[in-house]
Amino acid sequence: NAGVTQTPKFQVLKTGQSMTLQCAQDMNHEYMSWYRQDPGMGLRLIHYSVGAGITDQGEVPNGYNVSRSTTEDFPLRLLSAAPSQTSVYFCASSYETGTGLYRELFFGEGSRLTVL
Amino acid sequence: SQQGEEDPQALSIQEGENATMNCSYKTSINNLQWYRQNSGRGLVHLILIRSNEREKHSGRLRVTLDTSKKSSSLLITASRAADTASYFCATDRTMEYGNKLVFGAGTILRVKS
Numbered sequence: 136n137a138g139v140t141q142t143p144k145f146q147v148l149k150t151g152q153s154m155t156l157q158c159a160q161d162m163n164h165e166y167m168s169w170y171r172q173d174p175g176m177g178l179r180l181i182h183y184s185v186g187a188g189i190t191d192q193g194e195v196p197n198g199y200n201v202s203r204s205t206t207e208d209f210p211l212r213l214l215s216a217a218p219s220q221t222s223v224y225f226c227a228s229s230y231e232t233g234t235g236l237y238r239e240l241f242f243g244e245g246s247r248l249t250v251l
Numbered sequence: 252s253q254q255g256e257e258d259p260q261a262l263s264i265q266e267g268e269n270a271t272m273n274c275s276y277k278t279s280i281n282n283l284q285w286y287r288q289n290s291g292r293g294l295v296h297l298i299l300i301r302s303n304e305r306e307k308h309s310g311r312l313r314v315t316l317d318t319s320k321k322s323s324s325l326l327i328t329a330s331r332a333a334d335t336a337s338y339f340c341a342t343d344r345t346m347e348y349g350n351k352l353v354f355g356a357g358t359i360l361r362v363k364s
Contacts, residue, residue, distance in 0.1 A: 139293075194353070243293055245291075
C-alpha cells in the first residue's frame with residue numbers, strides 16, 4: 136500500500152529558481168492538500184483541492200501554485216523560490232464521508248526544501 | 252493565525268506516567284482530530300471526535316471535547332518511551348469549497364525511560 140507519495144524528499148534551490156513538488160495518492164481520495172511545517176509554527180495550509188479541477192487557497196498561498204487535473208496527483212509549484220520558502224512540505228489526502236465532511240488526513244513523508 | 256493552539260508547548264515525563272495535552276480553538280468546528288508526528292516523519296492520525304461528542308477512547312488515548320469552552324484535551328495513559336513525539340490537534344472547519352483541517356503548533360512530548 137503506497138498511500139501518499141511525495142517526491143523529492145530533499146531539494147536545494149537558489150533564490151529565483153522554480154520547481155515542482157510532486158504528490159500522488161493511490162487511495163482514490165477526493166481531498167488533497169499541501170502544508171508547510173516550520174519550527175514553532177505547526178502546519179500551515181498552503182492550498183487544497185476537493186476534487187479534480189477544484190482548488191482553493193489556504194492560509195499561506197502566496198508564491199505557490201497548484202492544479203488538480205487527476206484524482207491521484209496534486210503538484211505544488213514554486214514559481215520563483217525565496218529563502219522564506221525554506222521549509223518541510225507535506226502533502227495529505229482524505230476521503231469524503233458522504234455528508235460533506237472529511238475524515239482523517241493521510242500524510243506523505245514530507246519534502247525538505249532549502250532555498251539559498 | 253492558527254485555529255488550534257496546544258499547550259504545553261513541551262512536556263517531559265517518566266515512563267508509566269500519564270501525559271495530558273490541551274488544545275483551544277476559536278471558531279465553530281465540525282470535528283477535532285489529534286495527530287502524532289515522530290521526528291522526521293509525516294503525521295499519523297490518532298483519533299477524531301465529532302462536535303456532538305464529549306469523550307472518546309482509543310486504547311491508551313482519551314480525548315475530551317468541550318465546545319462551550321472551545322477546547323479539547325488528549326490524555327495518554329501509562330506512557331512509554333515510544334510515545335515520544337509531537338502531538339497536534341486539528342480542527343475541521345467548513346469553507347467555501349468544502350472543509351479543511353487547520354492545525355495547531357503542537358506539543359512536544361518526551362517520555363524518559
